[in-house]
Amino acid sequence: MPNVFFKKIDYETLLKNPEEVLKGLEASGIADDFKKDQFTGLKIHFGEKGNKSYINPNFLLPLAKFLKKRQTRPFLFETNTLYHGQRMNTISHINLAYNHGFGKLDLPIIIGDGIKGDDYLEVKIGKKHFSSCYLAYSLKDINYLLVLSHLTGHMLTGFGAAVKNLGMGCAARRGKLAQHCQVTPFINDKRCVACGLCKAICPAMAIEKGEAACFIVKDKCIGCAQCISVCPTGALDVVWSQDCNLLGEKMAEYAYALTKKVKCSYVNFCLYITRECDCLNKEEKGFIKDIGMLFSRDPVAIDKASLDLVLRQENKDMFLEAHPKIEYLHHLQYASDIGLGSLDYKLIEI
């Protein structure tokens, strides 16, 4: 049964004592994994522009110093988004990371799926939904990822933490598209100005120019998602998945693909827990009292333990109340079924 280590702490106390992150990594034994000269990524979400609840970079200052001292070649790792926003390409994404204070960590920032999110690494898994997954290309050279996740509610999966950070957060845009919908984007002809940029980049020649707008020939589209990032007007969009269980299963398969490729450990920050995730482009109030931090080598166990701690503290199912139509445990159950991790765990308070 995997261990999950738990440090009870609130946001303000952690802000004053950020060395508690490092202490938790040491107490859980995870700090022993950090090795000299291996490429060590800190998988992080910088928060969309306007968001305030993302993991505070001040929490990570002692950890960043420690990793540098150990000469682990540390860096911050993230991927570009599928949706339109500041994190849709590497340049505005890194600018946003700096605006959100991550520059103070003095670590390089790698956006692993290339400038426009098109660079992918194919990993074969042979599972129910995917025979291959398309992860961020840089993962091919990364030795170790410490996956730092902020526990939040989520409008499509009910909640998000480590499994979501792995599965969706480390996929290239093509992989995100495959998880979210039936692969073909569409062009909103009210927003399209027929500039032809998408047509020029499409590797499958699946985009045609109409009189006033371009359109996609569905039979030709291979779902690579390259067109989405070049559109200057936001006319290219996807049909976001309405089947939350299906999305959750696909996300779990992507998380599984990543763990086959890169060794990972996990820290969940159950602090400033919001109804929606950090992709929301506005400030949100927390809706659950701070719980603390969890540390584990098992992504399913750490997420299940985080949820159980919320349930125990609040005495009611806050995530179900926030998103009543979503069976939020479904993706964890499926993740466990395919061998990503364990729903059972041993909780060790530190």
Ligand code: SF4
């Ligand atoms: S997703 Fe790829 S193949 Fe499909 S229209 Fe866009 S660029 Fe072309």
Ligand code: SF4
């Ligand atoms: S890039 Fe956007 S605006 Fe230009 S033709 Fe394609 S969909 Fe229309």
